[in-house]
Amino acid sequence: MSTQMATGLSKSAITENIMVGFIGAGRMAQAMAKGFISSGLVRAGNITASDNNQQCLQILQDLGANTTRKNQEVVTKSDLVVLAVKPHIVQPVLREVAPIVKSDTLFVSIAAGVTIESIESNLPAGTRVVRVMPNTPALVSAGASVLTKGTTASDTDSELVKALLSSIGICEEGSESYLDAVTGLSGSGPAYAFVAIEAMADGGVKQGLPRELALKLAAQTLLGAAKMVLETGKHPGQLKDEVCSPGGTTIEAIASLEKSGFRGALIDAVEVATLRAHALGAKK
Numbered sequence: 582m583s584t585q586m587a588t589g590l591s592k593s594a595i596t597e598n599i600m601v602g603f604i605g606a607g608r609m610a611q612a613m614a615k616g617f618i619s620s621g622l623v624r625a626g627n628i629t630a631s632d633n634n635q636q637c638l639q640i641l642q643d644l645g646a647n648t649t650r651k652n653q654e655v656v657t658k659s660d661l662v663v664l665a666v667k668p669h670i671v672q673p674v675l676r677e678v679a680p681i682v683k684s685d686t687l688f689v690s691i692a693a694g695v696t697i698e699s700i701e702s703n704l705p706a707g708t709r710v711v712r713v714m715p716n717t718p719a720l721v722s723a724g725a726s727v728l729t730k731g732t733t734a735s736d737t738d739s740e741l742v743k744a745l746l747s748s749i750g751i752c753e754e755g756s757e758s759y760l761d762a763v764t765g766l767s768g769s770g771p772a773y774a775f776v777a778i779e780a781m782a783d784g785g786v787k788q789g790l791p792r793e794l795a796l797k798l799a800a801q802t803l804l805g806a807a808k809m810v811l812e813t814g815k816h817p818g819q820l821k822d823e824v825c826s827p828g829g830t831t832i833e834a835i836a837s838l839e840k841s842g843f844r845g846a847l848i849d850a851v852e853v854a855t856l857r858a859h860a861l862g863a864k865k
């Protein structure tokens with residue numbers, strides 16, 4: 582793996598033969614595995630996932646991946662192991678697999694709040710760890726991830742993880758001190774957007790639109806607005822101003838949103854989710 586990376590091969594060449602494991606085959610593992618496979622970066626047959634939930638394993642099997650109920654088997658078979666269990670399960674899982682961890686296995690944790698220090702301290706000394714906060718739009722190759730290298734992980738390791746995560750969306754590298762806030766913003770954020778889409782559709786239905794049309798318009802409107810922010814480089818405030826005709830419809834709606842505390846509600850949402858991520862990490 583490392584030799585290939587050092588030669589500067591293409592991303593698919595870097596990841597072509599990599600054996601990827603998932604401990605925990607739930608929603609996030611499914612989204613990532615599906616993205617890795619559909620992007621062509623990882624062969625389905627090179628993925629092994631463990632879980633105690635047969636329904637989750639079946640979803641991975643349907644993608645062509647190998648499945649097992651034994652977490653140790655994932656570690657034995659994989660070059661890169663994604664820890665995709667709930668935060669409070671991470672420590673017991675690490676204690677379970679630590680005795681058989683090989684020195685060249687890279688661990689990638691996606692668990693909210695769980696610090697690199699707490700992961701490294703439960704693995705053999707020197708084990709390479711990368712911590713990531715992804716999100717579920719990875720399922721449709723529109724994910725947003727931020728990664729941080731552990732103390733012994735190399736640039737090659739972070740490039741590898743970045744290549745994988747870039748196949749399912751955008752991936753930035755940042756300080757570990759950012760990761761709880763990233764969790765509160767983009768990790769949990771899809772849920773805020775889903776609530777907004779549902780509520781906007783409700784608004785359309787209240788005004789007489791058929792439900793299906795209202796939902797489609799609400800979702801496409803958020804998608805289009807997000808693309809405009811990303812692709813035009815304009816400040817969202819400017820884009821908002823461009824929709825607001827003087828004395829028109831939009832400024833009425835914006836004034837109503839401001840009265841309802843829309844901005845403050847979103848800022849508070851990110852704050853409480855960030856604090857919760859921090860608290861989850863403090864629980865061992």
Ligand SMILES: NC(=O)C1=CN([C@@H]2O[C@H](COP(=O)(O)OP(=O)(O)OC[C@H]3O[C@@H](n4cnc5c(N)ncnc54)[C@H](OP(=O)(O)O)[C@@H]3O)[C@@H](O)[C@H]2O)C=CC1
Nearest residue numbers: 605606607608609632633634665666667668691692693715
């Ligand atoms: N969902 C999201 O949007 C995001 C989640 N994350 C993080 O990803 C991680 C996984 O979240 P998510 O996919 O939503 O969770 P899920 O509950 O969907 O998946 C976790 C899976 O792990 C299984 N599991 C429980 N105990 C073990 C064990 N000892 N060994 C192996 N598997 C086990 C669970 O089975 P059972 O249900 O039977 O307990 C479940 O199927 C979390 O740490 C979360 O913080 C990060 C970013 C976004």
Ligand SMILES: O=C(O)[C@@H]1CCC=N1
Nearest residue numbers: 693764767768769770
């Ligand atoms: O709700 C959670 O705890 C996880 C982490 C980010 C998104 N879902």
